[in-house]
Amino acid sequence: MSKDKAEAVSYFAQKPLPWQESQWKSLLRRMRSDALPHALLLKGALGVGKGAFSQALMSRVLCHTPSGGYACGHCKSCDLLQAGTHPDVLVIEPESSGKPIKIDQIRRINEFARKTAQQGGRRVIIIDPAEAMNVNAANALLKSLEEPGDNTLFLLVSARAGDMLATIRSRCQLVMFPVPDLSLAKQWLGDHIADAQTIDHLLSLSCGSPVLARNMFDQNVLELRGHLINVMPELFRGNLTPVELAKEQHTGDLISLLGWLGSWLDDAVKLRLTADESLVRNRDVNRMIGYLAKKADAPTLVKVRDRIMLQRQQLQEGANLNSQMLLEGVFSDYLELAL
Ligand SMILES: [Zn+2]
Structure with missing residues (x-):
């Protein structure tokens, strides 16, 4: 298997998720x-399980002896996929989470596509997330999509397909992945998480995306978020300065942190404009949200929210921002809202 990272990673998945x-x-x-097209764009919200689907489809496409509609799990091809050494597979991902996919990574496709499939079947190229390709990378991919070579299957995975070049989108067949039925999502999460209330809370934070909810659980997100909710009032009371709070928080997952801080202001804007508490999405933060909605006017709340979300987007696009300074600014802005 060709892979950007040195260690072997298994990309085998026998079945798609229950809602797929x-x-x-x-x-x-x-x-x-x-009649399978040579390029599919798997599109749907973050954490809805598109990546798992792409792996199951790849496993099925490459399997020598599929059974019951799924990859068998024990042929040579399935073994190679499980070992992370399949020669006919190329998985292109950002070098680290949130960073862009660069042109050098896409150029490897040309080299890969020139070779004959060693296991006698297809070659599969996964690009995940496809919107992470920068402009140069996307332009380089166009040529490969136009002349894919024999028996090559491209699987582009994207939560923000609108950010991709239209010329790439138009060369792929679209497969949509909506957020699943709530009962299916709960049932699936119930196999991993015992507490029903925790499941409800995670699904509300992930907007119903089960895989995202499960990742949040695995990464202790509820605790980290809960800690931030507990510590924010200390900022407003003057017991913690923005610099001290930034020092405490800057080593965490900055993209999630900014997402929460932005989303709380989003709720504060709604509350300020409508006074309708039922519109507040972050129910467990309603005291702080109510406090901010009382203290600051809507245009100021919107301005700070937009600044936070812009910085979050820049981080997602790979910008190299100083996390301590960035958070000092964000917490100062929060403090000013409450003055
Ligand atoms: Zn197999």
Whole structure:
């Protein structure tokens, strides 16, 4: 397997997730009638399970002896995928989470696509997340999509397909992944998380995306977020300065942190404009949100929220910002809202 990171990573998945049956069956039908397009764009909200689907589809496409519609899990190809050493697979991801995919990574596709598939079947290229490609990388990919070579399947995975070049989107067949039915999401999470209230809380924070909810659970997000909620009043009371709070928080996951701080202001704006508490999404933060909505006017709340979300977006696009200074600014802004 060609992979940007040195360590072998297994990309084998036998089955799609329980809420992906209709997409799976439809693609399987096309595969059986030899009508699978050479490029698919798997599109849906962050954490809805598109990556898992791409791996299951790749496993099925490459499997030598599929059974019951799924990859068998024990043929040579399945073994190679599980070991992370399949020669006919190229997975392109950012070098680290949130960073862009660069042109050098995309250039490897040309080299890869020139070779004949060593296991006698197709070659599969996964680009995840596809919107992480910078402009040069996207332009380089266009050529490969136009002349894909024999038996090559491109799987582009994207939560923000609108940010991709239209010329790339138009060369892919779109497969949509909506947020699943709440009961299916709860049932699936129930296999990993015992407490129903925790599941409800995670699903509300992840806007119903089960895989994102599960990742949040694995990364202790509820505790980290809970700690921030507890410590923010100390900022308003003057027991902690923005510099001290930034020092405490700057080593965490900055993109999530800014997401929470932005989302709380989003709620404060709604509350300020409508006085309708039922519109507040972050119910567990309603005291602080109510306090800010009382203290600051809507245009100021919007201005600070937009600044936070812009910085978050810049980080996602790979900007190298000083986290301590950035957070000092954000917490100073928060403090000013409450003056
Ligand atoms: Zn197999």
